[in-house]
Amino acid sequence: MIDWLSPEEWTAVGLSLKVALTAMAASVLPGIAVALILERGRFWGRQVLDVLVHLPLVLPPVVVGYFLLLGFGRRGPIGALLDEQFGIVFSFRWTGAALACAIMGFPLLVRAIRLSIEAVDRKLEDAAGTLGAHPVFVFFAVTLPLILPGILAGMVLSFAKAMGEFGATITFVSNIPGETQTLPSAIYTFTQVPGGEAGALRLTLVSIAVSVAALLASEWMARRVRRRLAA
Amino acid sequence: MANVSIRDVRKSFGTVSIIKGVDIDIQDGEFVILVGPSGCGKSTLLRMIAGLEDITDGEIRIGPRVVNDVPPKDRDIAMVFQSYALYPHMTVAENMAFSLRLKGLPKAEQAKRVQDAAASLGLTPLLDRYPRQLSGGQRQRVAMGRAIVRDPQVFLFDEPLSNLDAKLRVAMRAEIKELHQRLKTTTVYVTHDQIEAMTMADKIVVMHDGVVEQVGAPLELYDRPANLFVAGFIGSPAMNFIDGRLDASGLVLSSGAVLPLDRTPPVAAGSKLTYGIRPEHLQIAPAGTLGAIPATVAVVEPTGSDTTLIVKAEGGNLTVLLRERCDLRPGEAVALKPVSHQAHLFDEAGRRVATI
Numbered sequence: 001m002i003d004w005l006s007p008e009e010w011t012a013v014g015l016s017l018k019v020a021l022t023a024m025a026a027s028v029l030p031g032i033a034v035a036l037i038l039e040r041g042r043f044w045g046r047q048v049l050d051v052l053v054h055l056p057l058v059l060p061p062v063v064v065g066y067f068l069l070l071g072f073g074r075r076g077p078i079g080a081l082l083d084e085q086f087g088i089v090f091s092f093r094w095t096g097a098a099l100a101c102a103i104m105g106f107p108l109l110v111r112a113i114r115l116s117i118e119a120v121d122r123k124l125e126d127a128a129g130t131l132g133a134h135p136v137f138v139f140f141a142v143t144l145p146l147i148l149p150g151i152l153a154g155m156v157l158s159f160a161k162a163m164g165e166f167g168a169t170i171t172f173v174s175n176i177p178g179e180t181q182t183l184p185s186a187i188y189t190f191t192q193v194p195g196g197e198a199g200a201l202r203l204t205l206v207s208i209a210v211s212v213a214a215l216l217a218s219e220w221m222a223r224r225v226r227r228r229l230a231a
Numbered sequence: 232m233a234n235v236s237i238r239d240v241r242k243s244f245g246t247v248s249i250i251k252g253v254d255i256d257i258q259d260g261e262f263v264i265l266v267g268p269s270g271c272g273k274s275t276l277l278r279m280i281a282g283l284e285d286i287t288d289g290e291i292r293i294g295p296r297v298v299n300d301v302p303p304k305d306r307d308i309a310m311v312f313q314s315y316a317l318y319p320h321m322t323v324a325e326n327m328a329f330s331l332r333l334k335g336l337p338k339a340e341q342a343k344r345v346q347d348a349a350a351s352l353g354l355t356p357l358l359d360r361y362p363r364q365l366s367g368g369q370r371q372r373v374a375m376g377r378a379i380v381r382d383p384q385v386f387l388f389d390e391p392l393s394n395l396d397a398k399l400r401v402a403m404r405a406e407i408k409e410l411h412q413r414l415k416t417t418t419v420y421v422t423h424d425q426i427e428a429m430t431m432a433d434k435i436v437v438m439h440d441g442v443v444e445q446v447g448a449p450l451e452l453y454d455r456p457a458n459l460f461v462a463g464f465i466g467s468p469a470m471n472f473i474d475g476r477l478d479a480s481g482l483v484l485s486s487g488a489v490l491p492l493d494r495t496p497p498v499a500a501g502s503k504l505t506y507g508i509r510p511e512h513l514q515i516a517p518a519g520t521l522g523a524i525p526a527t528v529a530v531v532e533p534t535g536s537d538t539t540l541i542v543k544a545e546g547g548n549l550t551v552l553l554r555e556r557c558d559l560r561p562g563e564a565v566a567l568k569p570v571s572h573q574a575h576l577f578d579e580a581g582r583r584v585a586t587i
Contacts, residue, residue, distance in 0.1 A: 121314065121316065123312045123316040124316050124318060126278075126281075126283050126303075127310060129283065130282075130303045130304075130306075130309060130387070131304075131329050131377065131381055132304045132330050132333045132334065133304055133330075145318075145320045228319075229319045
């Protein structure tokens, strides 16, 4: 089984999983917050935030990657600040790949959570208020359990998007084996060298397997949660 | 327990005015029903008492305390919603214990109070079930149980029976009334169903278009409606109305026919009036009877316990409710005799000016 892929290929697979899981985990909390703000908030600039969040969905990924390079590169305003103050570096590191993936998957995550927030019967939250619950308690005891299926769906979408992200990643952090060469970059590299077709095909199969597994897992979780929440 | 006082309360959404200055006094332990057609502002008013809607202007007190700026959780109320609003991810017991958990009561005390409430509502065998495993009536009972265990100052009900079928609604009506007689907690109940209002309330508040049309005991509203709206809204089948102009001979209809009046009302001759009479206050007399309204039977609706007739008369169709069975056929000519002291006269502004 281990021999089935070369060590370099295993590295790419492992790195991809690490990048995708990190991107997903890091974006869940901001995703819930932004979805709540967009769905429930009534403030000036909501539309602007909405557009900003959704931009990665419609912009060419290369453009997002280039923006990241400008902003989070070592000499970019945010990148330089983070490097000086906290020693955090994104450019040409796997963390940069995770950042690119998180941003590309963010609109999908937010959309899924927003839909589930929209579907929450406000009367359930009202009732909790009249029964003596503080709004923060209402959120954790009532709203959060009810939107859990949406959060799970969003997480899977974000993960799947991260597994497949190519344009933004390669533009921002390049294609360094062992550091930023994720599955798609590795497949791309294989297709660029003579005799690389077999490697490309192997990694493609891995990619398909991971995606299908993620989808099945999310369906299974969503079914369990739905059954628990069925009104 | 507490009284609730609503003083000149107003509510607007932007420029749209929903509640236009409402005053209601609810005594400690009273069962008050807000009733009116949809869009009259009754649910909004209830949500304002609950603290779920801001009060644009005016004052709401629960007990001695002005609650305008008090959040719902601190108003010491419990609300039952039309959609039940049960938590799908909690069992019946957990749903009912929700407010006790918030109060930080010991688990044993929580369980005891839930069990007591469950026993009184017949929910004991269902405590471990989830809301999705219950029927509509059972869910409604759980929602009530959840409110009862909170032991609030005021119960608020927002159309709690509207999602139930007719038979269950009648049963639950009696159950809620019995519950109130037992607990004697001040209750404000919203419904669009005037039968619910008539059968359950100590006091009915009829609302229409953001204002209170009349406040009174059920039969008071039925016998002495303050205006055309209340007269038409309370009572089923609805009151019959005939428009006309007062003259020495009686009420002259637009067709020129004259409806004789038993007594002369204290209104200037020549004024435009609406004559209102309830279907059960019209008696069938032989065609041609003097002083009666000539009519032709159009539809006969026997319900078993009584019979409803739709008849064609000058001034439009009239409904007649007979307590006994009858063998009238459509097309038959009859005469209708109004029971004296039961007909109301309303002026042009819709106010009741006389009952004759």
